[in-house]
Amino acid sequence: MTPEEAFGKVLREIRQEHSLSQEELGFESGYHRTYISLLERGRKSPSLNTLFQLAAALGVSPSQIVRRTEARISQLSGRDSGERRRTG
Numbered sequence: 129m130t131p132e133e134a135f136g137k138v139l140r141e142i143r144q145e146h147s148l149s150q151e152e153l154g155f156e157s158g159y160h161r162t163y164i165s166l167l168e169r170g171r172k173s174p175s176l177n178t179l180f181q182l183a184a185a186l187g188v189s190p191s192q193i194v195r196r197t198e199a200r201i202s203q204l205s206g207r208d209s210g211e212r213r214r215t216g
Contacts, residue, residue, distance in 0.1 A: 133170030134200040138193060140168045142186050156185035 143153050143164075150168070154161040158181060166172040167182075174182065183190040 129201065129204050130170060131197065131201060132173045134204070135174065135193070135197045136168040136170040138196040138200055139164075139182065142188060142193065142196075143168075146186055148186075153182070153185055157181045 143150070148156070149161075150164040151161040153159075154164045157164075159178070163172065167174055167178075179190045179193065183193055186193075
């Protein structure tokens with residue numbers, strides 16, 4: 129999983145935790161719903177400014193989004209390396 133894909137999954141999780149649609153998050157953050165969708169699918173990588181705007185719209189800190197993204201990547205890389213040890 130790429131960092132963009134992990135970020136997208138975390139962004140979707142936090143958005144859904146706040147019961148927001150992509151359109152509502154887009155409106156609150158100043159971005160178009162299509163861009164939110166591209167971020168959530170890992171097709172785009174957010175700028176630092178975008179990260180801060182999304183976090184503000186979601187009512188969380190940018191660092192919380194980054195920490196959850198790092199955790200998601202670590203979980204998957206740990207799982208992948210464990211699978212390699214068993215099969216390799």
